[in-house]
Amino acid sequence: MKQLLVSLLIGSTTLPAQSIPFIKTAQLEHWLNTDSDTVYVLNFWATWCGPCVAELPAFEKLNEKYAPQKVKVVLISTDFKRNVESKVQPFVKRKNLRSQVVFMDESNPNVWVNLVSPEWSGAIPATLIIHKRKNVRLFFEKQMTFKELEANLRSVL
């Protein structure tokens, strides 16, 4: 916390870092199941995961480029809970992430991994592109490039 305050006081030219809401399975189910014409791009990541961190700029670019459209990028952190304040929050600030970042506050992934996709083994990075109204779900258990992300998003829009 101290670190956060210090870094806030020192300040930067960018917008203040977003806070990171803790979400439960119910919120995830809301994104997965609620009828909506918004396309959700749900990315499961962690600060310590090399390929996840490497693909974040692609998601940021997607988020920025498709902001005028009904596209919502959500970066769902699966870091350890004890690290949210000490690692995830400073990371989000340092990288100046603009996509919505949330923390998956469930201790047992066995209850929610299958909801995201039965294909998902639980390895990260993983990404789900979902358009409820069109009943389209595209799932990827791998590191994505911007090109791949955009092509898949466009196929859904």
Add this chain to the structure above:
Amino acid sequence: MKKILTSLPAVMNILASKPAKIFMAAASLLLTTAVAMSFSLENTGGGYKIGDTAQDFNLKNVNGKNVSLTGIKNAKGYIVVFTCNHCPYAKAYEQRIIDLHKKYAPLGFSVVAISSNDKDLVPDDSFDNMKKLAKKKKYPFPYLYDETQAVAKNYGATRTPHVYVLDKDRVVRYIGAIDDNSEEPSLAKEKYVESAVDALLKGQEVAVKETKAIGCGIKWKKS
């Protein structure tokens, strides 16, 4: 796998001079078919499912000796754990994996830990570093280096840790997580691997056969 198969003819075509091109293309096609066939014998695609019989392997242990499942004496089964050095989830489970071995090896279920990560992508997971970790943590079980990644591919392991409990005939009886709380061992309510092994020791059916957990994706070699 797909990549290897598709890139082979391409490479051969590049190597081929113009007159030999047609012949080489035909040869590469044949070779591709042969390669595909030899893989299909080893790999059912998508890895093992519950009830499949796992192939034995022969991998280099951190003590320099090779280890195979059939070489483990008096085994009533095996707890095969795909893990690695660097992954925070694997680290969180280090002690629990040691405890599993201490509890179950005397009962005939030894832990066999395997690291399949590409050392070029994750230098922390090199064989030398595996040796260091095994020494530091006094691993009482084999910690094997799956350098070609063939074993992980055969099993269908995708993350660390990723556990396969096999019975004495190497039939896969459980696939998944060690327990239901990676961050806090004391808060784990369901100890999946223990329950599976306990059931097998009693000659019973494993109740929860498959679970999922978040883990670090196995770092596959770039081909």
